[in-house]
Amino acid sequence: MRNDSGQQAYGELIETLREAPVRDLAWLLLSADLLSAARFPAALAHFDGVQAAADIAAVSPQGLPPAPLPGVAEPVFHSRVLHDWLLACDANPEPLREMLARGESHRLGRYAEQLLHFALLHSPRFDLIAAGLQVRDVRRGNMTLGECDFLLERRADRRLLHWELAVKLYLFVPPEVPSSPSSVLDERAIQFHWLGPNLADSLADKVARLLGHQLRLTSLDAARSALPAPGPWLPQVYLKGWLFHPLGQRGTLPQVASEAHGRGWWATLDEWWVHAHSMLPGRQTSQRRQTGAWAMLPRSRWLAPARVDACAALSLDAMRAHIEAHWRERGVAEPLLIVSLARRTDDAAAGDWFECERGFVVPDFWAPRARHRIEELRERADAAARRALAQTADDGAPSI
Known part of the structure; x- marks a missing residue:
């Protein structure tokens, strides 16, 4: 979780910035994560202000971190360099606007990708190697396996990083009537109860896709020919967003969610x-x-x-x-x-x-439809899991 000085500095910066795309850029780089670094089962990416002890040791003149750090890196106060750069972007937003004009900014996810792309091109911490890299399997007729959002190299230790970016807004839909006091939702069920406003997906769907597919792209044998370097690549999640609780209530947070998440109703x-x-x-x-x-x-x-x-x-x-x-x-x-x-x-x-x-x-009618949609999404996910299990069994079966 951010410390108090970092939260205050971020809030003051957001109120200072006037240009809407620059404000969105600052939010994307500095706002609290949607996921918990301590509880999500994959590494989280941060643009600035976060380094594990090994990273700090790599750049410290004494070779040691200046202070003890917890085992899991969490966001801390962002650097003055980034703060001043955002103010400069606000004073002259034309380069950012020009880059956004070349892309598909009417889709929120693509808009966020353009913002992060712009920031990485100007970052003193990273060298951007590729953005939006299509990964195809040449052994299967160039079938598309997926897209790596960002491939970059961290300058402090030359570590190759694979970032998957997403911006999500989810609303918590409580169960209509608990069947009994003992009917407590488990972690996966809770994630299904956090739905997008258009009911297209849930937090459970996004977590499953990240862990089961997107973060694995740079480790697939079939992807090696498409990658700009053999690796190994460290996959990291860059997930920002807002969680909306029922008005006057507190929605049940999944364990993977950050307590510092952006909050609404x-x-x-x-x-x-x-x-x-x-x-x-x-x-x-x-x-x-x-x-x-x-x-x-x-x-x-x-x-x-x-x-x-x-x-x-x-x-x-x-x-x-x-x-x-x-x-x-x-x-x-x-x-x-x-x-x-x-x-x-x-x-x-x-x-x-x-x-x-x-x-x-x-x-x-939104809440009744949402509860019905939860069941549809859960059944679809269960069916996909059964197909994957069957495919794994078929792949491992001895040939006759």
Whole structure:
């Protein structure tokens, strides 16, 4: 977990940055991980501020780390170099914007890949060897096995690293009615109850794909001809995101999740409406004028905490009307990410509003569909596991 000074410095930096892509870049590089380095069964990647004892020894003039470190490296205060570089990017965002314009930035995952790609090209800690490398099996007609997001070399010790990047937003869907007090969800079941807002996948699916496929790409015999160096490659997970708990509740966290994860809520429109009204201060107070604003975030702005122009900040009543109009115009009620906003009275740009908290407003039918989707995803995963087991048995059977 980040120390207090690191959290404070990161928060101050995010509020200082004005350009949306630079804010997203800072969030991607410096925000808390979605996974726990101590409990996830694979190594986590960090862009800056994290080194194991062996890494520090490799660059320390005395050959020893300056202070005892725990057995598992965790994020610590980011470096002044990175801080100053992000401020420079904010002052001149054109190079970043030009790179984003060349890519597929309308998809959140691809957008995050472009951001990290840009950062790695400018990093003093890493040499980027390849990005988005397609791995194919030449022995099976060049069948695509997958894509390595980033292959790089760490300058401190020349270690070859294979990074798999993902940005995920998951909502916890509690079981409808526990069958008995003893029906406690196990780790895998809990992961299935964390679903994406569009119900396409779950945390369980992502963990399984990372461990069972993506992180194994650079170790496959069939991939060696496609790799720029024979290795060995150290696979690491770069997973950022937000976890959304039911409004007014605490969702059951899986063991693999970081306690410091980015946090939000989800609720139906009426649930949010009642809650938001209950949180309003007195109607004539200056505090209400400072904190009574809301905004809806487009998908492209789901990463960093929002900084919103005054013209985009809505009153509570206008926010509800905007949600209802959006659903009506689209012809379908989809989960929408909204943020409550506050104005920093000591900020030079008095017109800007800053995110206080975020949450998904979902249609009434979303939770029942989500519970049904959990069962579908679990059955699909179980069927895939059975096929893999059968294939393994067939591959190991003696020929006749």
